[in-house]
Amino acid sequence: MNRSPAMDIAAALAFFLPGQTIAAWEPLGRGNINDTWKVTLATGRQLVLQRLYPHVFPDMGAVMANMRLVTAHLGRAAERAPGLGFFQLIAAPDGQDHRIDASGCCWRLxxxxxxxxxxxxxTTPAQAEAVGDLLGAFHLLTADLNPDLLADPLPDFHVTPRYLARYDAACRNAAWSGNRQEDLCREMIERLRPIATLLEEARDQLSRRVIHGDPKAANFLFAADGERAVSLIDFDTVKPGLVLHDLGDCLRSCCNPLGEHRADPEATVFDPELFQSLMAGYLRRAAHLLTPADRGLLVAAAGLIGFELGLRFFIDHLEGNRYFKVRRPGENLHRALVQLHLTRSIHSQQGQLERRLAALPA
Structure with missing residues (x-):
């Protein structure tokens, strides 16, 4: 018998909160991968329930071990960052902080x-500066956490040449329909192909540390009554990595004021004012964490991560939308084109962006 979503949610809540009365639950956010609900208890307390899928995260144990380690570390370090706060895991009475259901999905509270x-x-320089400051705070608060203590739950994550190889394999197996947007994607990928090895070739000169892994705009929480960024969420991809993986991803997401759902991907632009403000916030907090090589490749890294994400979206489109959630046909193709046009915009402004970065305090 097929279980309803409500039955699965109720079973998860009974695991974590046995005997407690649940007043309501409702969807929370519009994540591309996980399912998330806001849960209200009869007492009025509100919590967050999430479901992760095994086809996205095959090693749920590693994901949860990393999250457990990093959230506990941030909890202890919070006194060094007044005004910031980070979520904590809630364990069941027997101490377990996640539940694997019969379908292999992982539930956590x-x-x-x-x-x-x-x-x-x-949309504003103040928002961008606040995001840069918070990402710098995250890197600073985790700087004394040995990255080798973390597992790598997605070993190829941010290894762009691996995504390019997967793309080539997907192309060999694809049934091409003559779709003009697919052709445009392929053309842009071919033009950008030479940049795929940029960070891998320089890896020995770049800063390696605990990274968030997905510091996109929607994963920063702002105070409800202002422009102050107060927390980072979604720690599924925390892992050992390059600081430029985080900075590149943050910049490509946060300096795209038109967002990722615009009707015309060709209108996508990378905003130099937002870039300068975001980096001013980051450098004020954590400039000493960057090597000269980090700063030298920072602008190029933003373009590379845009290219990488464009590859991932297009691969998923070609393979039947198995990884990222879609709400309409062709959505992953549209997302891919947005990222590829964003990379083109970064490349067209690279000299100007590097001059702006050089003008900021070291």
Missing amino acids: LTLLDRTRTLASL
Whole structure:
């Protein structure tokens, strides 16, 4: 018998909160991968329930071990960052902080960071500066956490040449229909192909540390009543990595003021004012964490991560939308084109962006 979503949610809540009365639950956010609900208890307390899928995260144990380690570390370090706060895992009475159901999905319960809001895209320099400051704080607070203590739950994540190889394999197996947008994607990928090895070739000169792995605009929480960024969420991809993986991903997401759902991908632009403000916030907090090589490749890294994400979206489109959630046909193809046009915009402004970066305090 097929179980309804409500039955699965009720079973998960009974595991974590046995005997407690649940007043309501409702979907929370519009994540591309996980399912998330805001849960309200009869007492009025509100929590966050999430479901992760095994086809996305095959090693749920590694994901949860990393999250457990990093959230506990941030909890202890919070006194060094007044005004910031991070969610914590809530364990069942027997101490387990996650539940694997019969279908292999992983359920977990988190504290809710209330009086906060998320932004699908940033539109002001003040917002960008606040995001840069918070990402710098995250890197600073985890700088004394040995990255080798973390597992790598997605070993090829941010290894762009591996995605390019997967793309080539997907192309060999694809049934091409003559779709003009697919052809445009392929043309842009071929032009960008030479940049795929950029960070891998320089890896020995770049800073390696605990990274968030997915610091896109929607994963920063802002105070409900202002432009202050107060927390980072979604720690599924915390892992050992390059600081430029985080900075590149943050920049490509947060400096795209039109967002990722615009009707015309060709209108996508990388905003130099948002770039300068975001980096000013980051450098004020954590400039000493960057090597000269990090700074030298920072602008190029933003373009590379845009290219990488464009590859991932297009691969998923070619393979039947198995990884990223879609709400309409062709959505992953559209997302891919947005990222590829964003990379083109970064490349067209690279000299100007590097001059702006050089002008900021070291």
